[in-house]
Amino acid sequence: MTDVNKLQSDLDYISSALREDATAGGIPALYFLWGALIAIGFSLPDFAPQLAGFYWLVAGFGGGLFSWWLGARQSRRHGINNPKLARRYGLHWSLMGAAFLLCFLPLLLGRVSPEMGGANFLLVTGIGYGLAGVHLERPLLWCGLLMLAAYGVLITLMPPYTWTITGATVGLALFWAGFSRRAALRTAGGEA
C-alpha cells in the first residue's frame, strides 16, 4: 500500500470511529420521565389547581436532580466523562428552568389569562426543546417543532382545557422521542 493510500485508510478508520458515537441522542428513561411529569403537571391547573404549585416544586427540582444523576450514571456506564458537554447540558436546562419561572410571573401578576399563561409555557418549552434538538439531542428537535405547532393551534383556536392539551402534547412528543431513541439504540446495538 502506498503512503497516500495508508493515510487515506487511516483517516477513514478514524472518521468511522468518531461516527460510532454512543453519546449522540439521549436517555430514553429521561424522555419517558419528563413526558409523564409534564403531562401530569400541566393537567393539574385544569383539574386540581391547588396542587399545581406544590407538584412543580417537587417534580421540577426532584426531576432535575434525578435527571442529572441518571445522566452522570449513564455516562460512567458508557465509559465517557465529558465535562464540557455536561456543562452545556447544565447551562441549557438551567436557562430553561429560569425561563419557566419567568413564565409564572405574568400569571402571578395577573397580566395574562390562565389560558394564555399555559400557551406561553408551550412556546417556551417548544423553543427550549427545539434548541436542545439543534445543539444537544436531535430527537428533541422534532419534539420542539411539534410543541411550537401546538402553540400555534392553541393561540388560533383557544380550545378549552388548554393546560391539559399543552401537557398532553408535550408528554406525547417526549414519549415519541423516547421510543425513537430506544429503537435507534436497539438498532445500533444489533449492528454492533
Add this chain to the structure above:
Amino acid sequence: MKALAALDALFEHRIRLGACVLLAKHGELTFARLKAQLQATDGNLGAQLRKLEEQGYLSSRKDFVERKPTTWYQLSDAGRAALEAHMAALRALIDASGTGV
C-alpha cells in the same frame, strides 16, 4: 516537504491517532470504550496507549464503575498540543496535494 517533517511519528499508528482524536473530542474515556470505538484488541490497544502514556501524551487513572475496576484515559496538555500540530501538518499535506475538499 515541510509538512511531512512536521508529522508526529507517534501518530503514524492509526490506533494511537484514533485514541487521541477520541479523547480530544470526549474528554475522558475508559479502556473498554476506546476498545469498542476503535475496534481494537485488548493487547494492541494496551500497547499503543502505553506508548502514548510513556511519551506524556496521555494520563490514566483507576476507578470502579459498578464495582468493576476501570481505567480512564485523558489527553495531557502535551498530547493535545502534539495532536493539534499533527493535524495542522496533515491539513497542510492535503492542501499541498491539491486534492483537499
